[in-house]
Amino acid sequence: MSEVDPNAMDEVSEQEFDADKIKLLPGSSEDGTAATFQIIDEDHTLGNTLRYVIMKNPEVEFCGYSIPHPSENKMNIRIQTYGNISSVEALHQGLDNLSELCTVIETKFSEKILAGGYLAEEP
Amino acid sequence: MQSVTGYPRNHVQVLPERIGAVANSDFPGHYPGEDHTWSLDKFKQNLTLRVDRLTPSRIEFDLIGIDASIANALRRICIAEVPTVAIENVYVYNNTSIIQDEVFAHRLGLVPIKVDPRRVKWKPLPGPDGARVISLGADTSNDENTIVFGLTVDCTRRSNVRRDETDPEKLYENASVFSSKIEWQHKGRQYKHLNLPRPADVADDGMPHEPENGVFDQPPQPAVDDILLTKLRPGQSINMLLYCVKGIGRTHAKWSPVATASYRLLPHIEILEDIPPHLATKFQQCFPPGVIDLEYDERTGENTKVVVANARLDTVSREVLRHEEFKDIVRLSRIRDHFIYSIESTGAYKPEDLLPEAIGVMQTKISDVEESLKKAFPNHMPKKN
Numbered sequence: 001m002s003e004v005d006p007n008a009m010d011e012v013s014e015q016e017f018d019a020d021k022i023k024l025l026p027g028s029s030e031d032g033t034a035a036t037f038q039i040i041d042e043d044h045t046l047g048n049t050l051r052y053v054i055m056k057n058p059e060v061e062f063c064g065y066s067i068p069h070p071s072e073n074k075m076n077i078r079i080q081t082y083g084n085i086s087s088v089e090a091l092h093q094g095l096d097n098l099s100e101l102c103t104v105i106e107t108k109f110s111e112k113i114l115a116g117g118y119l120a121e122e123p
Numbered sequence: 124m125q126s127v128t129g130y131p132r133n134h135v136q137v138l139p140e141r142i143g144a145v146a147n148s149d150f151p152g153h154y155p156g157e158d159h160t161w162s163l164d165k166f167k168q169n170l171t172l173r174v175d176r177l178t179p180s181r182i183e184f185d186l187i188g189i190d191a192s193i194a195n196a197l198r199r200i201c202i203a204e205v206p207t208v209a210i211e212n213v214y215v216y217n218n219t220s221i222i223q224d225e226v227f228a229h230r231l232g233l234v235p236i237k238v239d240p241r242r243v244k245w246k247p248l249p250g251p252d253g254a255r256v257i258s259l260g261a262d263t264s265n266d267e268n269t270i271v272f273g274l275t276v277d278c279t280r281r282s283n284v285r286r287d288e289t290d291p292e293k294l295y296e297n298a299s300v301f302s303s304k305i306e307w308q309h310k311g312r313q314y315k316h317l318n319l320p321r322p323a324d325v326a327d328d329g330m331p332h333e334p335e336n337g338v339f340d341q342p343p344q345p346a347v348d349d350i351l352l353t354k355l356r357p358g359q360s361i362n363m364l365l366y367c368v369k370g371i372g373r374t375h376a377k378w379s380p381v382a383t384a385s386y387r388l389l390p391h392i393e394i395l396e397d398i399p400p401h402l403a404t405k406f407q408q409c410f411p412p413g414v415i416d417l418e419y420d421e422r423t424g425e426n427t428k429v430v431v432a433n434a435r436l437d438t439v440s441r442e443v444l445r446h447e448e449f450k451d452i453v454r455l456s457r458i459r460d461h462f463i464y465s466i467e468s469t470g471a472y473k474p475e476d477l478l479p480e481a482i483g484v485m486q487t488k489i490s491d492v493e494e495s496l497k498k499a500f501p502n503h504m505p506k507k508n
Contacts (some may be wrong), residue, residue: 022192022496032503042488055150056161058160105197105482106195109478
């Protein structure tokens with residue numbers, strides 16, 4: 001089990017603009033298995049899909065997201081694992097799974113469009 | 124699988140005064156002894172996609188086997204995050220029409236522009252750190268990120284009109300100004316950026332210029348020609364330059380590539396007991412035409428046997444549940460993972476390109492978060508399985 005380094009965030013935030021996109025909120029556990037991340041410029045589109053796919057992970061005990069205020073473009077996502085993986089890893093796995101899922105839908109869609117066999121007149 | 128309620132697990136219950144069992148529950152740990160771990164192979168197997176209709180302006184398809192969060196994300200991205208090109212700045216040189224400059228400018232902004240957004244670059248905001256500043260010389264417009272249209276119309280009296288004529292369209296030239304009057308102006312090397320034939324008045328730069336995939340695109344134009352912009356009367360005139368930039372629907376709805384992007388869940392009707400023959404017609408009339416069929420019934424010798432012909436046509440009005448004699452012998456529901464999408468394009472994209480574009484935007488979002496996550500927590504790289 002690896003630990004979430006509380007200073008890791010500060011080191012990179014000045015170098016790269018997009019490192020500001022995600023940060024750790026107070027309330028994470030010492031061992032990094034429970035944490036709330038704040039993602040800037042994301043909304044229900046990514047929040048809800050990520051929540052779904054992270055909850056599909058059997059190592060994850062809890063995952064939930066919220067948009068604390070509609071006028072602020074911030075999305076908070078909390079992940080608690082059973083202890084075998086860190087919450088950062090769970091988030092990584094969730095992102096990877098979601099990306100695969102999207103690719104499958106896209107492939108299927110282009111297949112079906114090429115296959116034809118649908119109505120072509122306006123309803 | 125039936126649950127204790129009698130509804131299958133993947134059905135959303137449609138009850139007289141409410142809906143039940145809305146949320147998906149196929150997560151690991153929810154059902155004892157069942158594995159609901161994310162599996163790409165299982166997902167691939169269960170996913171069904173059926174294109175029902177594809178016309179020049181709309182696409183309808185069934186997407187079966189996905190969670191509502193995914194379905195909703197695709198719908199939301201189609202509406203708010205797939206970029207298009209729309210009129211952003213209007214330079215008014217003359218406007219003596221009845222519509223005020225600012226109202227007219229807003230109206231023009233909403234005219235859908237047909238130009239492939241993938242061929243237009245994002246216009247950077249001019250200030251330091253991308254701040255919006257208003258100062259001379261700070262403009263970042265160029266031929267790659269801005270498309271310019273002109274709108275020049277004068278209204279004049281027509282000669283040779285009957286004395287008693289009252290129709291303004293016959294009395295005056297340009298009494299109504301339509302979107303067809305919006306004319307594209309070629310700037311810089313746009314014929315190269317936009318995959319167009321070289322205009323006659325543009326000098327050849329000596330570099331080879333071939334159409335992509337053997338065909339040139341259409342020059343930029345309004346997607347629809349007969350949008351009424353304003354009406355004019357003799358002596359009134361309009362002279363404007365319209366500057367278009369790329370943007371997304373979240374900023375302003377004029378950049379939304381869809382007129383509608385929506386989905387509904389497939390309705391399902393279950394008849395639990397035989398409907399008494401004398402009530403068969405009444406039962407049928409509780410639903411829209413085509414939903415319920417009356418078949419030949421041996422007991423009565425007439426068409427009184429009630430069968431569900433096509434639940435898809437049902438509007439789920441729940442009329443049937445208002446009748447005491449039916450409410451306990453019919454069960455209405457919707458299939459939770461069967462999404463019937465309907466997406467209508469405004470003209471910038473072909474309707475069949477909208478979903479792939481939306482998925483592309485989704486992938487960008489995912490990789491953006493992933494990249495910044497790697498930067499923020501470099502010691503927590505994912506374990507590859």
